[in-house]
Amino acid sequence: MASIEQNLGVGVIGCGYWGPNLVRNFAKQEHARVVSVCDARYERALKVAGEFRIDHVTEQPDALIANPAVDLVIVATPSFSHYELAKRALEAGKHVLVMKPLTTRVDHAEELVSLAERQGVVLAVDHTFVYTGAVRRMRELVESGELGDIYYLDSVRINLGLFQADVNVIWDLAPHDISIIDYVLGGELPTEVSAVGASHAGSPTENIAYVTMRYGPHTLAHVHVNWLAPAKVRRTIIGGSRQMVIYDDMEPSEKLKIYDKGVTITQQSGTDEVYGQLVSYRSGDMRAPKLDMREALTTEAEHVLHCIRTGERPRADGQAGLRTVRILEAAQHSIANGTRSRTARRSSQ
Amino acid sequence: MASIEQNLGVGVIGCGYWGPNLVRNFAKQEHARVVSVCDARYERALKVAGEFRIDHVTEQPDALIANPAVDLVIVATPSFSHYELAKRALEAGKHVLVMKPLTTRVDHAEELVSLAERQGVVLAVDHTFVYTGAVRRMRELVESGELGDIYYLDSVRINLGLFQADVNVIWDLAPHDISIIDYVLGGELPTEVSAVGASHAGSPTENIAYVTMRYGPHTLAHVHVNWLAPAKVRRTIIGGSRQMVIYDDMEPSEKLKIYDKGVTITQQSGTDEVYGQLVSYRSGDMRAPKLDMREALTTEAEHVLHCIRTGERPRADGQAGLRTVRILEAAQHSIANGTRSRTARRSSQ
Amino acid sequence: MASIEQNLGVGVIGCGYWGPNLVRNFAKQEHARVVSVCDARYERALKVAGEFRIDHVTEQPDALIANPAVDLVIVATPSFSHYELAKRALEAGKHVLVMKPLTTRVDHAEELVSLAERQGVVLAVDHTFVYTGAVRRMRELVESGELGDIYYLDSVRINLGLFQADVNVIWDLAPHDISIIDYVLGGELPTEVSAVGASHAGSPTENIAYVTMRYGPHTLAHVHVNWLAPAKVRRTIIGGSRQMVIYDDMEPSEKLKIYDKGVTITQQSGTDEVYGQLVSYRSGDMRAPKLDMREALTTEAEHVLHCIRTGERPRADGQAGLRTVRILEAAQHSIANGTRSRTARRSSQ
């Protein structure tokens, strides 16, 4: 394993769309080196290795995992293989960073979390958006109480996307929204999850879905994901009792707008009839704070390496990955059965 | 009753926010005269009467209904009183235009529809948006098959609105979205309705809600209504197999954008694994057609008077009002019981 | 003339597009009454009089001016007649509010200003935008020094407008931009004015024009007006050394955005080569302050009546009207002669 003095060795399994981005971002970190890449399609791995001058190229994940120069294994393969590969890497005593979703089953995610703890290594999940300046700021606004009580979170992520055969739109897109909501709310599990969806154009899996979550007695969260929309929307609204926020990721600048708007209850009447008159609306200034505009993956790479060195928990750790998988699985279950599901079996998670 | 040769006499019950708009729009119609206004707050009725030189002013709805000069009674009072007032007007043989929602109970709406049929008079509902150029065009796009199969309709109507004591946000805002969807789909009833919502800031009723409807085996409709949002959004997306539409009512011009985007299935494979490769995406031109930009209420007033004269069914008739109330009641029931409800008891409605 | 105790009597000459708006706004003022309306097309005057229950209707401006119940004469006729009508009203000792532009010649405007002073009455100009919350706030930002040194003002006002026979686009649209700039800068005259323009589609007058003004040694102001544009733009940018502002009148809310952006010169080098390295850019927060969203004409009516009562100078007084006409005339001269003109003959104005 790496000591403080030396560079951390990074190995990346999966050189499809996302893998090379990870290689690029880890490659430019000061105290890390990408030492091995792997892809079942060998020529892909070779191409990436060539571009970034990586010595070890393999089509065998086990060869990468076994490479003693590799301290951190990054799993950037299709979802269904995350569990198996992460497990083997953890068993080999390696730190692991897994793409979202962590796994496709809750029990698998639980097993990985336990395994990482037993092994004393870092298990991180690539919840990219929690490493953006905008989501970081939203967390600060919630944590500091500036927004007041959180009434609702409404997140929309739609575009004309690629239909996928192995996962539906919930497992593909909603991990972004769910991990944002999870991070902003401080890692709480929802008390209830329900979802509806539909599949079209002959797709075997859902291409549009709506997921509803309840956090505690008052907070309602809702996610709309859609692979078949005419325009690209990526927008999260948070309604608080004191302030409200719109995070629009499609805005070139001013991605986050904080509104000094809300409702003040001056006095609760005994009769419903006069209720309306006792609510007063505040409609004040809007501000768009300057945000850290660095690429999220750069921040993430730096942060994960920092956690490996110091033993700090990653901002998106195995627990965050597990919570997200719990919600995804509950949403899937709700779609399949037409019911609302409970997720919170253990308050510790 | 009015003959073709003479002006129709119009009476308006309710001079709150919306009533005066109706008076103004009916007052400017060529073959109609507003002859009576009524409000329990007499000075309000008097003010409207003064502005539009209306002879008969009363605080008694029955006096307005009984006025022989009144051919059409417009009910612009709070929702809970719609049924009672419309019923009395219909019983008196008057034509009736009721603000949305038609009633607050399905059985009441059914009764009004039957009563109007028995009396041989027009029962119209103020589903304002179906009289806009944009919604009219959407109906034409669906009806002509230009959009292809309708995969989904997603409607968002949120703003910092007035909390109301007697109705929740579903009964207040969703009638707009539901009546748009109803009109665009040709008056079909959904096979399933479910809803979730939450109340905040001490409100006794829901201030945020999500309503889901299924139409036939393939079409998913979803409505997001919210009184507590930092920005005003009024946007309906329709996803079809051939084209897609975004109707953004906040756009000053170009409210309707039609996208030549979609998915083409070239061949269905026997195995899921290769599914993704057989879907091909079309991403073509967008066009924003020139729309009739007249005020919807003006078109509506003209249309309702035309229907009274000719016996045609109004674009938004009692049946449309009833279908909307069915969905609202089912949504309310779903929120209260946490279940999904069926609405379609009779295929004729 | 009116004393404090009694209502001011208002007479409006011109019942075209803008006149009725003025009538409506003065009619709702507490201590004023519209007592007379005049239009050469008698039926227009009659229609307005009917709507607002105005006793005196005439097609003779002199009859309105002579009416002893009229304290304030509002001139809402085509530009070429402003001078003659305002002059007669001032000579009759009446207060006068003239639509923009005050006159079509500088000497005429000078004469009206002098005449009003001699008569001791109020001469106000309908520079509507200086009565908006947004422009008021821009003035405060400049006056307080929050923006720092004013480097430039860039104003664009374009749309598919009505070609007019008697005035070109500069006299029609630019008074808005010029009066905004004049007010924001505190009533200073530019030291130089130049303009270019072109006429198309067989129009005898310019339908597109660009006007450039210099204020003092450093401030550059520029106005783009255009009757033949595919979209409506109404946007003024102010660049200051400390902060910058975008005023976008087409935004439904957040019309004014204040950017904490600018340039800081840390040290001036002796050689040009290294200049770039000594400039540091600030790129900070943006804020959109809550603005007074009342209709500008309402504020204007209230303000003009207040000035008549108290003797205060109107925010847009005859001098402001005269300065604007000076610039318009200089711009016109520049277009005709292809030269740059000086406007500032007297520093007092």
Added chain:
Amino acid sequence: MASIEQNLGVGVIGCGYWGPNLVRNFAKQEHARVVSVCDARYERALKVAGEFRIDHVTEQPDALIANPAVDLVIVATPSFSHYELAKRALEAGKHVLVMKPLTTRVDHAEELVSLAERQGVVLAVDHTFVYTGAVRRMRELVESGELGDIYYLDSVRINLGLFQADVNVIWDLAPHDISIIDYVLGGELPTEVSAVGASHAGSPTENIAYVTMRYGPHTLAHVHVNWLAPAKVRRTIIGGSRQMVIYDDMEPSEKLKIYDKGVTITQQSGTDEVYGQLVSYRSGDMRAPKLDMREALTTEAEHVLHCIRTGERPRADGQAGLRTVRILEAAQHSIANGTRSRTARRSSQ
């Protein structure tokens, strides 16, 4: 020199901001190889050479030019050195691609054009935007007559940019707008150029400027460039007698909107007074055509290589570069002298 059968050798002088982009785009062309890079700051050249595996690295432009493997010399150095370096490369018989502006003096540009003709080699200028799908489409709309007579072109290019010591904002940003206008209008020279500008924040050169050009008797073109603006705007409007276009480069999709709007003169009256009544406005549909969204530099690299092989003239050839420099020099002259300048000395250019 390269024959059809073999790869073209490319050498790039200047490895600052833009040079590496050019290297990347030429490196991925099928029939070209970047064989040499040069920068006075040797380590910069070395870094680029390393990334793209380029064999020859030098800090001496003459060494690169003399390299027999180099067929095409790309000059990506500061503007003042373009002439000298391009001249030496042309004299050595190499094809040359020069960044914008081609030179900083008209006589220099004329000399390069002549020299390239004498040598029988390609001289191309990096007018990047003419290689975008949007500008290409604008050219087609003008050429085909779809827009009708071109009334005006209005181009705005503003942002918070880097102050530069050696050039002002006109020479830095306006080449983009001028080359777009030049290409869209088919390579015509304006009959008149004038400009105004101002320098602020202690800058020795203009940081804001407005350039006006006239093309023939009717077409007015106007360019606003600004290094000190709070928001980034890149927008060109073209007003034609039949249709109008807005090209907004900041739009993520739908960069080009074509409006079926315009003016129709039904009959020209003999008297000005009734002119307004004879103009009729058309306000029809808007459409946003699907555009080629490839990176402009990729298209450019491919095109320049194609021209070298086939002897075709590049879309942006030396003549286009010369015309742009003529306009820039005339604008500079106008700012310095406060006059309007003529550019068109020879109709052939």
